[in-house]
Each structure stands twice: as structure tokens, then as C-alpha cells.
Amino acid sequence: MATQLTRRETLTRGAAAAMLLALPEWALPALAQGEVDVAFTDYPDTFVASPANGERRFLDLRKLDGLITPNDRFFFIQHYNRPELDAAAHRIKVTGMVKKPLELSLADLKAMPATDIVNGYECSGNSPRAMQGLSSNGRFTGVRLREVLKRAGVGDAAREVVFFGADRGKEDVVFRQQTFKIEQQFARSITLENAQKPEPMLVYALNGQPLTRDSGFPVRLVMPGWYGVANVKWLSEIHLQEDRFLGNYQARWYRTVRTVGGTGTETDPETQWVETEVTRLNLKSVIARVTKMGGAHSVRGWVLNDGTPLRSVEVKVDDGPWKSAAIEPAEKHSWKLFTYTWEGATPGEHTLISRVTDVNGQVQPTVAELSRKKSFLEDNSQMPRKVMIA
Numbered sequence: 001m002a003t004q005l006t007r008r009e010t011l012t013r014g015a016a017a018a019m020l021l022a023l024p025e026w027a028l029p030a031l032a033q034g035e036v037d038v039a040f041t042d043y044p045d046t047f048v049a050s051p052a053n054g055e056r057r058f059l060d061l062r063k064l065d066g067l068i069t070p071n072d073r074f075f076f077i078q079h080y081n082r083p084e085l086d087a088a089a090h091r092i093k094v095t096g097m098v099k100k101p102l103e104l105s106l107a108d109l110k111a112m113p114a115t116d117i118v119n120g121y122e123c124s125g126n127s128p129r130a131m132q133g134l135s136s137n138g139r140f141t142g143v144r145l146r147e148v149l150k151r152a153g154v155g156d157a158a159r160e161v162v163f164f165g166a167d168r169g170k171e172d173v174v175f176r177q178q179t180f181k182i183e184q185q186f187a188r189s190i191t192l193e194n195a196q197k198p199e200p201m202l203v204y205a206l207n208g209q210p211l212t213r214d215s216g217f218p219v220r221l222v223m224p225g226w227y228g229v230a231n232v233k234w235l236s237e238i239h240l241q242e243d244r245f246l247g248n249y250q251a252r253w254y255r256t257v258r259t260v261g262g263t264g265t266e267t268d269p270e271t272q273w274v275e276t277e278v279t280r281l282n283l284k285s286v287i288a289r290v291t292k293m294g295g296a297h298s299v300r301g302w303v304l305n306d307g308t309p310l311r312s313v314e315v316k317v318d319d320g321p322w323k324s325a326a327i328e329p330a331e332k333h334s335w336k337l338f339t340y341t342w343e344g345a346t347p348g349e350h351t352l353i354s355r356v357t358d359v360n361g362q363v364q365p366t367v368a369e370l371s372r373k374k375s376f377l378e379d380n381s382q383m384p385r386k387v388m389i390a
């Protein structure tokens, strides 16, 4: 079931190989001359990477061909509308418990010292159902959040930093038996302590290009090592306060519910139900692409986590032993690409699965090991993939 590359693709790759040094990093050809894709037999024909209405885009992992996801393939998703903001008129307000409230333009941010980070993330709803396509990795440019906070001067009582997007929608706000329909802006918060770490950034460029409308133009927050939901797009206000922020996207809809203790059944009094916020990326590996060159197969994929260094990625074929994959070094918060060289693949259908272990000995869980997680977000379970070897 190997898919031959088209002549044009082969020529493009050949030309790319010849000009390697002149090319941007995402154009590095992952496939050598003569290397061909092996199709997955479990990739649903009905799976649509990008709906026709253009409201969201999934990354087609089968085309993974380098560390950096090109801008026109970078996944995007959001809950409300996608506002089209005028960069010249747009201001980011810094309000609340600050010594000096600010109104920053894009030009103001660009005048501050710029910094760069390669950051990979996934939506916390990313899963086998989404063919893991709610994930990407890019180089973001902008200014450190803490520099902006320093300019405004953090008030003594401030404990929480809330980020509002310019997008808005009607939400059901539920209080006991009452439901209010309230139009409000998308908003998320982090603690002041997290906001003052070096990593959080207000970014205006992705892979050297201005953000697009879909990726949050003109400015968004990036929280390296966190799930996508933290990266507020179309940033319009940064508000400092003392109290916890309880907006729906913070306190209700981005939570994980799991059971601990007892048997885990609803009737067992020993079982506790624990709710946690969706924050840092859980350790996860995903097989993206399988190729064949001569008699050898390569199994490639990515790893995402909170930045903790990795110990190993392993791949298992059918009921065989776990075998180690090579991990390509990359920046702390970049996703890490791995390659497993699969020798002696026999004709027929095979199941491939990967698992990653970090230096603390944390291992990516199996589906069964995650069974105590009752809500669907934060699915970092090992995902089997099927291929047919000709």
C-alpha cells in the first residue's frame, strides 16, 4: 500500500536537497530520494483535516516533514468568532491592580526587545478522534510578558493575571438553578507567579511572518509547555486582580475529572472525584508517518510535554518487544521528533504503537491506565496505528 510520490514532489525534494542551506528550517526534506509513504489503514476516509467553511484547521500528521509546522498548515481552532482586527488601531490594555495602566499598540510591542521561542502545543481536546491533528510546532517572536508587567508596575495585592481576547460570544452562565445568557469575551487566567516566569510571551510573529487572523492577529499570548487553551488569541486586555478568575473557559470547560481511591465506581464511598484545571501539557508521543526505502521502514512521530527532558521513545510492532527510537534534539519547548527504524517488516497488516518516558521516569499511559479520567480533555494515551506492508 505504499503511495508513490508524484514526480513533482520528487523533483521538489531533489531541488530542496541541493539548496539545503538557503532554505527556511521547515523546508528540510524529511524524505530521501526513493523514500515513499506507507499508508495507514486506520486513517478514516471521512476524516476532514480542514472543513470547507474554513473555521478551523487540523494538521495532517501524515505530511510531517520537518520540525517546524509551516504557517499554512499550522492547526487553528477557537470557540467564538475570529475577529479581523486593525493592527494600527488595536490596543492591548493593561488594567486592574497596576501602578500605571497601559494601552499598547503593536508598534509599542515591536519597539521592545524581541525574543524568539520554538514552541509546540496541542489542544487539550486533541485525541485519536481528531487524528491528533490539533497540534503544531512553530517559532514564535514577541516580547516577554514579564517585561510588559514591569512597565505597568504590578500592584502589591495582585495575585492573578487575566487575558481577554477580542472575540466574544453568548454563554450560559450557570449559578445553582439559574442560567444567565451573557455575551462575553474569551478569557483565561494564570497566577502572577506563572506570569512573571521568563517563558510567557506576547507574540506577533510565527515562523518569521506576522500572525494571521486565524492564529490571533495582531498579538496573542503564548504559554510554553501549556495546552493550547492558555494561548489567548486576539489579545485585547491584560487585567491584574487579587481574586481567582472564574470565567467559563477557566473554571468550568477546561477541567479534567478523574476518580481516585476505591474501585472508581459512582456508588463506592471510598472513591473520590477530583477536578483539576487544564494547564501543562501531559507527556505524549504520537506516530505521524511511516515510510519505506528499499527494505527498511521508518516510523516517525512527535513528542509533546511540559519541557521536562526525555529519557526515551520506544516503538512496538504487534506483540513484539519495545524498541528504542532516535530522538532529534530540539529547544526545550519545541516538540521532539523521533524516528524508529523498522527492520524486516513482513507483508500484511501491522499495529504500531509508541510510548515516551521522561527523565523523572514518568511513562506515557496506556488507554487502560487512563480509564480513571472521566472527562475527554487531556488524552495523552498511547495510540495504536495500523499499516499494510505490501
Ligand SMILES: Nc1nc2c(c(=O)[nH]1)N[C@H]1C(S)=C(S)[C@@H](COP(=O)(O)O)O[C@H]1N2
Residues within 6 Å of the ligand: 074, 075, 076, 077, 078, 079, 080, 122, 123, 124, 164, 165, 166, 167, 186, 214, 215, 216, 227, 228, 229, 230, 231, 232, 233, 234, 235
Ligand atoms: N481569543 C481566543 N483565544 C483562544 C481560543 C479562543 O477561543 N479565543 N481558543 C484556545 C484554544 S482552545 C486553543 S487549542 C488554541 C488554539 O490555537 P491555534 O488556533 O493558534 O492553533 O487557542 C486558544 N486561544
Ligand SMILES: [Mo]
Residues within 6 Å of the ligand: 077, 122, 123, 124, 125, 228, 229
Ligand atoms: Mo483547545
